Amino acid sequence: MFGTHGWPGVTALKIKRKDYSTGEISLKVQNLDDLWHLYNVVETGDLVFALTTRREETRADTLRAERGEKKKMRLGIRVEKTEFHEFADWLRVHGTIEEGPQDVGAYHTFNISLDDDLSIRKVWTRNQLDILDRAEKETEKALITLLAIDEEEATVAQLREYGVKKVASIQSGRSGKYFSVKVEKSNEYFDEIIQIIISGGETGPLIIIGPGFAKENISAYGRQKKPALFSECQVVSSGQSGMAAIQEILKKGVGSKILEDSRVGLETRLVEQLLAEIGKNGLYAYGTAEVERAVTAGAADVLLVTSNAARTRKFDRVMENAEASGAKVVIVSEHHDAGKKLESLGDIGAILRYRIS
Numbered sequence: 510m511f512g513t514h515g516w517p518g519v520t521a522l523k524i525k526r527k528d529y530s531t532g533e534i535s536l537k538v539q540n541l542d543d544l545w546h547l548y549n550v551v552e553t554g555d556l557v558f559a560l561t562t563r564r565e566e567t568r569a570d571t572l573r574a575e576r577g578e579k580k581k582m583r584l585g586i587r588v589e590k591t592e593f594h595e596f597a598d599w600l601r602v603h604g605t606i607e608e609g610p611q612d613v614g615a616y617h618t619f620n621i622s623l624d625d626d627l628s629i630r631k632v633w634t635r636n637q638l639d640i641l642d643r644a645e646k647e648t649e650k651a652l653i654t655l656l657a658i659d660e661e662e663a664t665v666a667q668l669r670e671y672g673v674k675k676v677a678s679i680q681s682g683r684s685g686k687y688f689s690v691k692v693e694k695s696n697e698y699f700d701e702i703i704q705i706i707i708s709g710g711e712t713g714p715l716i717i718i719g720p721g722f723a724k725e726n727i728s729a730y731g732r733q734k735k736p737a738l739f740s741e742c743q744v745v746s747s748g749q750s751g752m753a754a755i756q757e758i759l760k761k762g763v764g765s766k767i768l769e770d771s772r773v774g775l776e777t778r779l780v781e782q783l784l785a786e787i788g789k790n791g792l793y794a795y796g797t798a799e800v801e802r803a804v805t806a807g808a809a810d811v812l813l814v815t816s817n818a819a820r821t822r823k824f825d826r827v828m829e830n831a832e833a834s835g836a837k838v839v840i841v842s843e844h845h846d847a848g849k850k851l852e853s854l855g856d857i858g859a860i861l862r863y864r865i866s
Contacts, residue, residue: 651713672845
C-alpha cells in the first residue's frame with residue numbers, strides 16, 4: 510500500500526473482530542499512532558484482555574520467599590488508569606485482574622506496544638467508534654519527517670497523529686560570526702542528520718524547514734547521497750529555527766500540501782481559524798456555556814474539543830447534539846500547541862455559521 514506521493518503507507522490499526530452482543534472489539538497494534546488512538550478510547554471501568562507475563566502461582570510462594578517463574582498468560586483487567594507518553598513507545602493500562610488463570614483481584618499492568626493484540630469490552634460511544642474507524646483507515650498516510658535546520662543546529666521530528674514528536678537535535682559544531690565554513694565540516698553535519706532520519710524508520714515524505722540557506726544545501730547534498738529519501742523532499746522557508754520553526758509552519762498552514770493534509774495540520778488550522786474569529790469579534794463561541802448555546806441554536810459549523818475533554822466524556826452531550834445538527838466535530842490533541850491553546854479557552858470552542866444574539 511502506498512500513501513502520500515507514492516511513499517509506503519503506514520500499516521493501520523487492525524480491527525480483527527467486533528462482537529456486538531458483548532461490546533468486545535479485538536485489535537492489533539501496527540504503528541505507534543495506534544497507541545494514541547487506544548489511549549483515547551480505553552477508559553476507567555473497561556475490561557481489557559491481552560497476553561502478558563506474570564509470575565507463576567505456586568504453593569512454594571506461600572511457604573518461602575522464593576518466587577515462581579514468569580510465564581505468558583492471557584489476562585483480563587478492569588481498567589483503573591491509562592498512561593500515554595508521547596516520547597515512549599507504549600501505552601500503559603493498569604487495573605485489577607478480573608479474568609485469568611490466577612491472581613484474580615490482584616493488580617496488574619499491561620504495557621501495550623507494537624504488534625500486540627488486545628481486546629476491549631465496554632459500552633462504546635459514537636466518538637470512540639469514530640476514532641477506531643479513522644485509525645483503521647490511516648494506512649493511506651505515510652509518516653512525515655520534519656527537519657528544521659540552520660547553520661548551527663538541526664532538529665529532526667516526526668509528525669504523528671497526536672502532535673510533533675521530537676527525535677533529536679544535532680549541533681553543527683560551528684560557532685562565532687567569523688567561523689570559516691569548510692566543506693568537510695558541512696558534510697559531517699549533514700551526514701549525521703541523514704543517519705538520524707534513516708534510523709527513525711518508516712521514512713516517508715521529508716519536509717525541510719529553516720530561515721537561511723542550510724535547508725537548500727542539505728537538500729542538494731541529500732539528493733546526491735540518498736536520492737530515495739531526498740528526491741521528493743519539500744523545502745519551506747521559516748523565520749525561526751528548531752521546534753519553533755515547525756510550529757510556525759503548522760500555524761500558517763502554508764508551504765506544504767503534505768503538512769496541510771496531516772491531522773495535526775488540520776487541527777492547527779481550525780484552532781487558528783477560531784482564534785482569528787475571536788480576534789475580529791466574528792463567528793465564534795468558546796467555553797461550555799457559550800458553545801452549548803450555539804449548538805442548541807444550530808449555529809455551530811465546526812465544534813472543537815480537546816482530546817482530554819473528549820476522553821473524560823466532559824462534552825458528550827454537546828458533541829452528540831452538534832453532530833445531529835450537521836456540525837463537524839473535531840477532536841484536538843493536547844500534545845501540540847493548538848491543543849494547548851484550545852485548553853486555555855475551556856477545552857471547547859466552535860466556529861459558527863452565523864452570529865447568535
